[in-house]
Every structure is written in C-alpha cells, then in structure tokens.
Amino acid sequence: MVAVDFSLEGHAKVHVDNEPASFAIARHALKTPPRRPAVINLRLTEQPCNGRITDDQPLLSADRTITRARLAGFQRAFVEAGIDPDEVPMWNIEENTFDVCTPVIEEILDLPDDQRPDLLLCMSDRIALTAVTLAEERGLRIPEDLRLTGFDGIAEGQYRAPRLTTVRQDSTEKGRIAARMILGMEPAESRLMTTELLIGDSCP
Template identity: 80%
Template sequence: MSSPRRITLKDLAAELGVSTASISNAFNRPDQLSPKLRERILSEARRLGYTGPDAKARSLRTGRSRIIAVVLAESLTYSLNDAVSSELLSGIAEVLDAHGHTLLLLSGRQHASQAPGSANMADGYIVYGLMPSLMLLSGLPAQSPLVAVDFNIDDRPTVHIDNEPASYAIARHALRTPSRRPAVINLRLTRQPCNGRITEEHELLSAEQTITRSRLIGFHRAFEEHGIDPAQVPMWNIEENTFEVSAPVIEEILDLPEDERPDLLLCMSDRIALTALTLAERRGLRVPQDLRLTGFDGIAEGQYRPPRLTTVRQDSVEKGRIAAKMILGLAPRERKLLTTELLIGESCP
C-alpha cells in the first residue's frame, strides 16, 4: 500500500547480503545455488513482495521475450469472432502455452499506421490471412522467425491446406446430381472490393494472393469435367465472412426470378453457406430440394442442426499448432500442406 516503489532484484540482494547473481539464479537456474540459499531467497522475496525478475529487463538482457505475435489480416474483432480463425488461434495458443510462451495479438490493419509499438518485442511472428501490406511486414524485425498461414510470402515457411483438390472434390460431388443453374459465392476474390455479383470488369486475385482463387480453380476443374463451361457459371463475391456482410448479397441471389435463381450454390465458407441456408429457409425454400448448398471449413455450427452442411472440413486447430511449432523451432520450417476431409450433409446429399 505504502511502498514508494517496486522492490527490485538489486534491493533484494542488498537486503539479504547476497549477490544479484544468486537472486537471479534462485528464480531461473535452481541448480546454480544451494537449495538452502535458494529457499532463503525465495521466502524472503515473498515476504518483501518481490514477485520475480522483471520481464521487461529480462527480455532486454536475454534478447528473448517469450512472446509470439500473431499478425491477423482482419481486424481483431473479426478474427476473434470467426470460428475458423479462432480455432487457428486456439491451436497456436495451445502450443505456446505448453512451452512457456504467450500470445500477442496484432491487427494487420492497425499496424501500418501505428507509432512505434510493441510489435517488435516478439520472438517470432505468425502471419495469417491474405495479402498483408508490405509495409506491415517490413516493419517487423527482419531476422525474426516468421511463418505464414494460408498464403505465401517469399520463401518463408508456410502452413496451407489442399485448397484446389478439396474444392474439386466437393464440386464433383455436388455435380453428381445434375444442376441446371450452379453458381459460386466467393470470398475476397476481387482486387477491388466487391460485395455483389462479379462481372468481367473485376480483376481476380491470384492463387498466390488468396486461397479463394485456388478453390475456384478446383470448382472450375469439376465444372469442365461435367461439361459445364465455367465462364457461364455466375459468380458473386463477399467482402467479409460474416452474416451481416454476406446477407445482402445472398438476398440479391435469392431475389432472382425463379428461372434464373441458382439451384446449387458452391460457397467459399460455411459462414456464407449457413447464411444462405438461413435466408433460404426464411423464404420457405427447401434445402436441398429447391436449393442445394455446399460450404467450406467444416465449422461446428454447420453440423449441429439439420440440414447439416455438405462441406470440406479443415483442421484449423492443427494448422495453428503446426505454425506455432514451426515458430518455436519444434517442427521443421518448411512448406506444410494439410489435408482436408469431404463432409456430406443434407444440404447437398
């Protein structure tokens, strides 16, 4: 209550009449001093309210902070509420936790404009999501380990899933039941923001820049195999993977006259597919009789209630675990590709 300032390791050493090295060793290297001395130090420390070496000083001295930063392309708000990215984060957190590290969340968006922040305190960086600005990356200490998840960045280590084959597989499954008017709902596929129908005007991002493009390529391969010209398949784009942002686009699709309205919607995410499901049901459309739907991700919410989504299940938790292990040097720093699983629900039997 009345302590004028926090007690330091040096104060404690003076108080006990031992060297600062012994205090430090008592907390960090028990084998470097006698158990008796260590016990005395620890109990005196408790008594005097010294809770251990200051992390700020230690990190400066040792050069390591035991903090790993996750740089999120989306806002923190979005990332924390989205099922897929929060699973990624929990996989990361699980591994960091188990190895005495903690997780610092950085938003890619805020980052660029930021005054010098705490970003360069981290021992390593996991960068998640599409197209982080180069500014952002150049702001990070060049020599720190960095792992990219779901996109490529130079020749850095990455963790990916098999987007193209997985999308091919789900589209092939869907097209086994003939579809007269298939359509695709993309996610962040266009260079310029577009929350609506994609036209020839729109420039699409490359497969290097976004996983969505790889997924579209898989869909197209399946279309061609079934004698459908991909260029004739209408496409829409969604700017953010939320109910709120995707709902108006989906309403636009469902508003089409019945002979133009798609009977099969291949969606780039479960969130989009679930939004389509909700809105279709509200209008009295039956899924799958009137409209078949596929998703991507395999989030729990899509599997709780019938009709369960036909989707591609990816293990985002494992993706996070692997990225964290790479950063900590517990897994080889390479380009890792995870496989996915086709999940067949009632939304597209």
C-alpha cells in the same frame, strides 16, 4: 515468420489442399446435374466487391488468396461435368460475417424463379449457413429447391439441420504447426494438410 493460408516469399507456409478439396466437393455436387449452378467467393476480387462479379473485375492471383485455388477446383469440376466455367455466375463476399454476407445472398435468392441458382458452391461454411437461413425465410426447401455446399467444417454447420455438405479442415492444427515452427520445435518447412469431405443434408 510463418504464413498460414497465404504465401509470403521466402517463408514457410501452412496450407490445406484447397484445389483438390474444392474439386472433390464440386464433383460430388455435380453428380446431380444442376440447372443453374453458381459460386459465392470470399475476398477474391482485386478491388472491393460485395456482390455479383462482372467481367471487368480482375481476380486476385493464387499466391494472394487461397480462395483462388478453391475456385480452380470448382472450375475443374465444371469442365469435367461439361459445364463452361465462364457461364457460371459468381458473386464475391468481402467479409465472412452474417451482416456482410446477407445483402449478397439476398440478391441471389430474390432473383426470379427461372434465374435463381439451384446449386450454390460457397467458399465458407459461414456463407453457406447464411444462405440456408435466408433460404428458409423465403420458404425455399433444402435440398429440393436449393442445394448448397460449404468449406471449413465448423461445428455449427454439422449440428444444425440441414447439416452442411462441406470440406472439413483442421484449423486448430494449422495454428499448432505454425507455432511449432516459430518456436523452433520443428523445421520451418512449408506444409500441405489434407482435408475431409463431409456429405450432409444440404447437398446429399
């Protein structure tokens, strides 16, 4: 057995460099100081939550979800930029699909102008692309009114306009590595794969 994107005690795992990759993309985004940054997480709360994360909702630990490492990278960049991470609002999304993302992102984008975030750090390209679509429906300009980042580097995010600023990971190779370990074609040893920062139009 080999774990991919999560940890399983006593077994090899295949991960990407989630924390440093998230730090790099957040650091890039924060070079243009935002007025109201926010984070949209993916499956990060212990109890199901499709909406704003409140102080009484505990987060999953890093060994139970890779998105905790992504949040740690974002928060490290906030601290470096002089922003208190505890003051940055966070939302959680339970499933990485348009239908599940939509009500959460609508809640964010429909906030009054003086409360709506002007920078969204999203933990997946699917989340970011949903935000782009819903922002455009509301007449919000990207990146002038709203800057966004994603994570994954899926083709759709690079072929549509505005092109996403994101982190590219090689998901196919992750699967190949895990399969080779299972088949005994290479040692079953934990692997940490590198990623690539892609600067697009959504957060230049």
